[in-house]
Amino acid sequence: QKEVEQNSGPLSVPEGAIASLNCTYSDRVSQSFFWYRQYSGKSPELIMSIYSNGDKEDGRFTAQLNKASQYVSLLIRDSQPSDSATYLCAVKRRGGADGLTFGKGTHLIIQP
């Protein structure tokens, strides 16, 4: 059974600090990994994708993937109040046409 696990939070981080969000997955044939940001009452918005082990940086965001440990993380540097949202981790298995499996999300609060 495909599972994606996230700590539901809330995770509270001071403004300007680094927010660290974590995700584990159970399906070893997972191929692609994504982070979505969802503001309350809005739809999920893709912010990062990562396909191979290591780090991928995009502006203030860094995604980290460790396939051996089945672990994905998202770092947000210089956190801003506008980063307050729920962050969803999603995975796609190799060859699967059935879309993404999502974690339940981590609620992040950036305290001014």
Place this chain on the structure above:
Amino acid sequence: NAGVTQTPKFQVLKTGQSMTLQCAQDMNHNSMYWYRQDPGMGLRLIYYSASEGTTDKGEVPNGYNVSRLNKREFSLRLESAAPSQTSVYFCASGSETLGEAFFGQGTRLTVV
């Protein structure tokens, strides 16, 4: 630059009524999806379509039907609405190769 467009945004149904949620994408994606999002349950896949003319069941298909009308449009039908179908419904489209999915703005459905 519409992306994925869903209609309606809000709907209230009485138990036993039927309705169709419409979804269209202009990103030339082969794959389209319908998810529902419930508090504490995360995003769950209802149905998906890997290409025009094909549809398959996801994690929670009971009580729903879908139609992939053409490459752009993928509709979700509730034949006899039940209170358990009260949820926020999201349509998404994506590249099967990369795996990423892009979401519409959602439909908030209440069944009374």
